Amino acid sequence: DAGVIQSPRHEVTEMGQEVTLRCKPISGHNSLFWYRQTMMRGLELLIYFNNNVPIDDSGMPEDRFSAKMPNASFSTLKIQPSEPRDSAVYFCATLAGSARGELFFGEGSRLTVL
Amino acid sequence: EDQVTQSPEALRLQEGESSSLNCSYTVSGLRGLFWYRQDPGKGPEFLFTLYSAGEEKEKERLKATLTKKESFLHITAPKPEDSATYLCAVQGAPSSASKIIFGSGTRLSIRP
Numbered sequence: 260d261a262g263v264i265q266s267p268r269h270e271v272t273e274m275g276q277e278v279t280l281r282c283k284p285i286s287g288h289n290s291l292f293w294y295r296q297t298m299m300r301g302l303e304l305l306i307y308f309n310n311n312v313p314i315d316d317s318g319m320p321e322d323r324f325s326a327k328m329p330n331a332s333f334s335t336l337k338i339q340p341s342e343p344r345d346s347a348v349y350f351c352a353t354l355a356g357s358a359r360g361e362l363f364f365g366e367g368s369r370l371t372v373l
Numbered sequence: 374e375d376q377v378t379q380s381p382e383a384l385r386l387q388e389g390e391s392s393s394l395n396c397s398y399t400v401s402g403l404r405g406l407f408w409y410r411q412d413p414g415k416g417p418e419f420l421f422t423l424y425s426a427g428e429e430k431e432k433e434r435l436k437a438t439l440t441k442k443e444s445f446l447h448i449t450a451p452k453p454e455d456s457a458t459y460l461c462a463v464q465g466a467p468s469s470a471s472k473i474i475f476g477s478g479t480r481l482s483i484r485p
Contacts, residue, residue, distance in 0.1 A: 301477035315472050350416050360407035364416025
């Protein structure tokens with residue numbers, strides 16, 4: 260298995276632009292988590308899905324952020340409009356239903372908003 | 374609200390010098406406490422799951438222990454390749470669909 264695949268690996272954009280981050284989970288993993296990592300705040304949980312259904316989005320900073328999981332093979336995290344304070348590494352991680360806590364992380368998407 | 378606090382923020386050791394990292398947690402109904410390792414530019418990599426107080430897990434030079442309020446990651450005779458950020462995370466009740474939250478991590482540096 261190729262593991263969790265995220266794209267793009269790096270994105271540089273200007274303030275006000277729309278950003279879309281993508282994640283392909285490991286086949287058969289039924290839970291998907293989006294995290295954001297910064298030096299100041301560490302690894303923050305933004306939203307997670309179980310069987311493609313959003314369970315808890317209380318970590319999403321504001322209405323500019325949205326996430327979808329249209330099927331078991333794909334998820335997106337969208338920021339519109341982007342702001343400099345959104346600059347961070349965004350990780351997608353997945354979990355097999357039977358495995359407590361063993362998250363498999365992607366390589367992350369490093370976002371820089373100028 | 375579930376919370377995870379790790380200390381120290383950073384730790385520098387000489388090769389062979391053993392030490393421990395601390396993870397204090399507050400969670401409603403602990404389903405599991407987890408340790409991860411993160412190398413620069415990479416996503417975190419799973420190390421251990423601990424389920425109940427008194428449990429211990431070992432892997433090479435690492436041993437994780439759990440009490441009702443905290444967990445320790447003991448590093449015995451570390452080597453430079455053990456240098457990384459170590460993250461602690463918890464998952465609360467009620468099910469495997471519960472969220473997993475992380476502490477801010479301890480950056481460990483081992484000098485040759």
